[in-house]
Amino acid sequence: MKSDVTFAVIQVERPAEPGALSNALAFGWRAVLKFKHVPEQLFDLVMTPLMFTLLFTFVFGGALAGSTDRYVQFFVPGILVQTVVFNSVYSGMGLSTDLGKGLFDRFRSLPIWSLAPFAGLMVGDVLRHLIASLIILSIGMLLGYRPEAGFAGVLAALALLIVIGFGVGWVFLVLGLVMRTPNTVMTMAFTGIMPLVFASNIMVDPGTMPGWLRVFVDVNPVSLMTTAMRGLMNGGITWAQLGLALLAPALLTLLLAPVTLWLYRRK
Numbered sequence: 637m638k639s640d641v642t643f644a645v646i647q648v649e650r651p652a653e654p655g656a657l658s659n660a661l662a663f664g665w666r667a668v669l670k671f672k673h674v675p676e677q678l679f680d681l682v683m684t685p686l687m688f689t690l691l692f693t694f695v696f697g698g699a700l701a702g703s704t705d706r707y708v709q710f711f712v713p714g715i716l717v718q719t720v721v722f723n724s725v726y727s728g729m730g731l732s733t734d735l736g737k738g739l740f741d742r743f744r745s746l747p748i749w750s751l752a753p754f755a756g757l758m759v760g761d762v763l764r765h766l767i768a769s770l771i772i773l774s775i776g777m778l779l780g781y782r783p784e785a786g787f788a789g790v791l792a793a794l795a796l797l798i799v800i801g802f803g804v805g806w807v808f809l810v811l812g813l814v815m816r817t818p819n820t821v822m823t824m825a826f827t828g829i830m831p832l833v834f835a836s837n838i839m840v841d842p843g844t845m846p847g848w849l850r851v852f853v854d855v856n857p858v859s860l861m862t863t864a865m866r867g868l869m870n871g872g873i874t875w876a877q878l879g880l881a882l883l884a885p886a887l888l889t890l891l892l893a894p895v896t897l898w899l900y901r902r903k
Contacts, residue, residue, distance in 0.1 A: 656749040656751075656752070656755075659748045659749040659752035659755070660749070660751075660752050660755035660756060660759065661759070662752070662756070663752050663753050663755060663756020663757075663759070664755070664756045664758075664759025664760060665756075666756055667730075667756050667757060667759055667760025667761075667763070668759075668760065668763060670730070670760070681723065681764055681767060681768055682767075682768075682771060684719070684722065684768075685715065685719045685768045685771050685772045685775075686771060686772075686775060688715055688718070688719070689711075689712070689715055689772055689775045689776065689779075690775065692711060692715070692839060693707060693708050693711060693779055696839065697711070700839070700840055704779065704780070705780045708776055708779045708780055708781045709780075709781060709782070709870070710841075710866075711838075711839065712772065712773070712776040712781045712869075713793070713862060713865035713866040713868075713869050713870070714836075714837065714838030714839065714862045714865070714866070715772055715838065716769055716772055716773075716793070716797060716865060717797070717800065717838060717858060717861045717862045717865055718833050718838050718858075719765075719768045719769065719772060720765050720768070720769070720797050720800055720801045720804070721800070721801075721804055721829060721832075721833060721858065722829065722833075723761070723764045723765055723768055723801065724761060724801050724804045724805045724807075724808055725808050725821070725822060725825040725826070725829070726760075726761070726764065726808075727757050727758075727760075727761055727805045727808050727809055727812065728807075728808030728809055728810075728811045728812035728815075728818075728821045728825060729808075729812065729818040729821050729822055730757060730760070730812070730818075731757060731809055731812030731813065732811075732812040732813075732815060732816075732817060732818045732820075732821045733818050734753075735812070735813070736816075736817070736818075740753060740900075751897070754809065754896070754897075754900075757805075757809070758802060758805065761801050761802070761805055762798055762801070762802075765797055765798055765801045766794065766798075769794060769797055773790070783869040783870060784869070784870045784871045785868060785869055785870060785871045789868050789869050789870070789871065790869060792868045793865055793868040793869045796861075796864060796865065796868060796878075796881065796882075797865075799882065799885050800861055800881075800885050802885065802889065803884065803885020803886065803887075803888045803889050804884075804885065804888060806888050806889055806892035806893055806896060807825075807828075807888060807892060808821065808825055809892070809896045810892055810895055810896055810899065811824055811825060813896065813899040813900060814899065832856060832857070832858045833858055835849065835852060835853055835856060836853055836856050836858040836859040836862060837853060837856075837859045837862050837863065838858065838859075838862050842854065842859070857883070857884035860877070860880040860881050860883070860884070861881045861884070863877055863880075863881070864877045864878050864880070864881030864882075865881075
């Protein structure tokens with residue numbers, strides 16, 4: 637009997653080691669499960685874009701565009717960019733939280749792809765961006781927003797949002813590795829985000845701004861992303877506008893991805 641059991645154990649083939657994609661998806665699923673175990677994140681994800689969309693449309697719409705109907709056509713593509721930039725902060729905060737709990741020390745001891753935890757954070761980001769974007773689009777449609785480029789334009793805009801979130805997310809991953817607490821990450825992140833978001837063309841036409849401020853707004857990466865979003869959703873985008881919108885995410889990825897990996901391995 638013992639020999640039969642030994643023979644059976646010996647004959648069992650060892651499972652193949654999971655590849656990088658499997659590792660990344662496993663950590664991506666872990667990011668999804670955070671919504672279940674930390675439901676306040678989902679509440680913030682839903683309520684923040686809802687509040688911004690309704691508040692700015694009804695409070696500023698009449699003053700800035702003459703009517704809420706006209707303003708919502710201008711505002712919805714911009715609030716999509718703003719929401720993705722804000723949501724990217726959660727990557728750095730989540731990373732800082734995991735580091736503080738010692739989870740990444742455990743991840744390093746596992747026989748997995750070393751970058752799988754970061755890939756999982758990115759997968760969680762994509763999910764957050766899509767959820768928030770669909771909420772904003774739904775509210776915008778109820779308020780009267782109509783994308784002139786149709787369904788194809790909306791899909792292209794969502795793809796651009798994911799690229800923007802991916803590129804901007806590296807900034808907050810670096811902060812998550814450098815700062816000691818999640819609260820510090822959030823404070824530093826929003827200190828840098830606020831001038832870029834509010835000194836942009838998301839909420840108002842730069843033509844009404846002082847000349848010195850318009851110089852900054854015209855080259856602000858957030859403004860360039862917003863211009864491309866409006867072009868994709870309302871029609872009339874040029875290759876130059878799309879290229880300028882992708883420039884900042886591409887540069888951030890090229891510059892900060894190696895820095896992120898170096899900081900991670902150094903820790």
